Structures are given as C-alpha cells and as structure tokens.
Amino acid sequence: xxxxxxxxxxxxxxxxxxxxxxxxxxxxxxxxxxxxxxxxxxxxxxxxxxxxxxxxxxxxxxxxxxxxxxxxxxxxxxxxxxxxxxxxxxxxxxxxxxxxxxxxxxxxxxxxxxxxxxxxxxxxxxxxxxxxxxxxxxxxxxxxxxxxxxxxxxxxxxxxxxxxxxxxxxxxxxxxxxxxxxxxxxxxxxxxxxxxxxxxxxxxxxxxxxxxxxxxxxxxxxxxxxxxxxxxxxxxxxxxxxxxxxxxxxxxxxxxxxxxxxxxxxxxx
Numbered sequence: 001x002x003x004x005x006x007x008x009x010x011x012x013x014x015x016x017x018x019x020x021x022x023x024x025x026x027x028x029x030x031x032x033x034x035x036x037x038x039x040x041x042x043x044x045x046x047x048x049x050x051x052x053x054x055x056x057x058x059x060x061x062x063x064x065x066x067x068x069x070x071x072x073x074x075x076x077x078x079x080x081x082x083x084x085x086x087x088x089x090x091x092x093x094x095x096x097x098x099x100x101x102x103x104x105x106x107x108x109x110x111x112x113x114x115x116x117x118x119x120x121x122x123x124x125x126x127x128x129x130x131x132x133x134x135x136x137x138x139x140x141x142x143x144x145x146x147x148x149x150x151x152x153x154x155x156x157x158x159x160x161x162x163x164x165x166x167x168x169x170x171x172x173x174x175x176x177x178x179x180x181x182x183x184x185x186x187x188x189x190x191x192x193x194x195x196x197x198x199x200x201x202x203x204x205x206x207x208x209x210x211x212x213x214x215x216x217x218x219x220x221x222x223x224x225x226x227x228x229x230x231x232x233x234x235x236x237x238x239x240x241x242x243x244x245x246x247x248x249x250x251x252x253x254x255x256x257x258x259x260x261x262x263x264x265x266x267x268x269x
Contacts, residue, residue, distance in 0.1 A: 001066065001079050001105050002121040003166045004153040006059045011266045015190045016231045017245045018262070019058050021204035022168060022184035026052040027222045029172055029180060031091070032131040053086040053127065055170045055184055055206065056149065060085055063094040064102070078106045084127040084147040086172075091129060101126035101143035115158055121151040127172060136175055145173040160192040174211070180221045181209040188229075195235075202229040226250040241266045 005023065008014055018024060030051045064081030082099045083091040091097050103125020111117050128142035136142065151168040167185040174180055184206035191199050208222040231245040247260040 001077050001107060002056065002085060002123060002149070003107075003151055003168075004117070004119060004155050004164055005166060009059050011264065012241065012268050015188075015198060015200035015233055015243075016202060016229055017243055017264045018229065018247070020166070020186040020188070020202065021225065021227045022055045022166075022186065022206055023058040024054060025206070025225060026054050027180075027182070027208075029053050029086075029127075031087070031127055031129045033135065050088070053088065055168065055182055056085045057087060057089075060087060060092065061089075062087060062092040062103070063099070073111050075109045075111070076107070078104075080104050081125070084125040085123050085149055086127050086147050086170075097129055101141075103147075115156055117155045119151075119153040121149070121153070123147070123149040140175065145175060147172050162190045164188045178212050180211055182222070183207050197235075198233040200229075200231040200233065203227075204229065223251050239268050 005020060009019065011017075026049060031053060032051065060081070060083065062081035062083040064079055066077065066079030068077040069075065081103050082094055082097060084103045085105070103123060105121070105123040105125075107119055107121040109117060109119040124146050126142045126145060127147040128145060130142065133142055136144075148171040149168060151166060153164070153166045155165075156163040165185065165187045168183065170182045170184070172180040184204075186202055186204040188202040189200065193199060204227040205225070207224050208220055210218045211221045212218050227247055227249040229245065229247050231243055233241055233243050235241045243262075243264045243266070245260075245262045245264075247258075247262075249258045249260070251257055
C-alpha cells in the first residue's frame with residue numbers, strides 16, 4: 001500500500017536479499033513501554049531486539065480492509081488496519097490488539113508515461129500495544145499517541161535500467177519527551193547485463209531528530225545510519241535464481257559500522 005517497495009518485496013522481484021534499511025533497522029522505540037526513556041537516553045537496546053520497532057515494518061500483514069483503483073494516469077489505494085506501519089507481527093492478528101485504534105493508510109500515484117511512476121503516501125495510527133496503557137498519563141489511552149508517516153516514491157524504467165526511490169518523514173508521538181521524528185530514504189538501481197545476469201546497487205540513509213525531556217534536555221533519540229547495498233543476480237532457469245549481496249553500513253559515532261555478506265537461492269513454482 002505504501003511506497004513502491006512492498007509490491008516487489010518477494011524474492012523473485014527484489015534484486016536484493018534484504019529490505020531497504022528503513023524497513024528492517026530497528027529503532028530504540030518499543031510498543032509495550034509507554035515511557036521508554038532509559039532506552040532513548042542511553043541510546044541502546046535494553047530488551048529483546050525483536051520487541052523494538054523499525055520506522056516501517058516492510059509489508060505489514062495487519063488485519064483490515066483495502067480498496068484500490070485506477071483513473072486514467074492516476075491510481076489510488078486506501079486501507080484501514082488494526083496496527084500501525086511500524087507494528088511487529090505480534091500486533092497484526094485481530095485477537096491481539098483488536099480494532100479500537102485503527103490505522104488509516106492511503107497512496108495516490110500518477111504515471112505520466114511508460115517510464116515514470118510517482119506516488120505520494122500517508123499513514124496515521126496508534127503504534128502502542130495494550131500493554132503500554134498502564135504507563136500512560138492519567139486520562140490518556142494508546143489512541144492518543146500515533147505514528148504519522150508521509151512518503152514520496154518514484155520509479156523509472158528505460159531499456160535495461162530500472163530505478164526506484166522512496167523518501168519518508170516519520171513521527172512517533174510520545175507521552176514524555178515530545179515527538180520522536182526521523183527521515184529516511186533509499187535510491188535503488190538494477191541493470192540487466194544479459195538475459196540472465198543482473199546487477200543492483202542501493203544507497204540508504206536515515207536521520208533522527210532530537211527530543212526534549214525534563215531530566216536530560218535535548219538529545220538525539222537514535223543513531224543516524226547510512227548503508228550501501230550491492231548485489232548480483234543470476235537466473236539459472238526460468239524458475240531458479242542465485243543472489244549474492246554485500247552491505248557496507250556506516251553509522252554515526254554511537255552506531256558503529258559493519259560489513260555483511262549473504263547468498264540466496266530462490267526456486268519458484
């Protein structure tokens with residue numbers, strides 16, 4: 001629904017093994033603690049990593065309903081779901097958090113010609129789970145604190161070259177410390193060298209704003225990060241392909257840096 005990566009996230013269509021950085025790199029926020037000040041202040045993860053939230057959790061299979069359509073050069077989509085874009089799989093089942101505080105997502109796209117596609121997305125909905133409610137201020141519930149996302153996406157295709165890009169501004173409304181704001185983007189290109197061999201390159205960055213707390217003043221709520229992804233894809237047959245990937249991650253002074261190598265064999269039926 002949001003952006004242009006989700007429709008091509010499956011292994012056969014995604015030239016990389018991993019998702020763009022903004023979809024898989026967790027932040028210091030978690031959805032069961034309404035006042036995660038210890039994590040934010042120290043800039044480190046203090047509970048299990050799977051409990052923390054990324055800016056957007058890739059394709060979110062939350063419970064809800066959607067509508068899509070096309071009018072000439074324009075296409076549109078809207079949906080209502082029970083969990084925010086950053087929500088983890090534990091929140092997607094309707095029996096887990098219900099539908100009391102739904103999230104609304106929308107996207108409008110325009111295709112001026114066969115080469116270009118532009119899109120604009122928006123989302124708003126509560127990101128806290130019910131476990132966080134005992135820690136909220138008196139008279140408040142988790143529906144008073146939303147994740148707000150505004151995004152733009154563009155894709156381009158010409159002969160053997162395809163290019164995709166997404167840019168997002170994200171805000172988490174917090175009970176203490178004001179708003180946790182971030183911006184993130186990536187630019188990705190795939191080139192077809194032969195009918196079987198492809199190469200891909202992706203540049204990712206995300207930047208986190210400062211928040212204000214009564215105890216510690218202003219400080220950046222998470223690490224700025226940049227990452228370069230490279231990949232080669234070889235189509236062995238019409239139903240099998242092999243990928244190899246290398247990632248170089250460059251964090252700020254707190255985030256550190258790292259290298260990742262990966263390989264993947266895909267078989268489709």
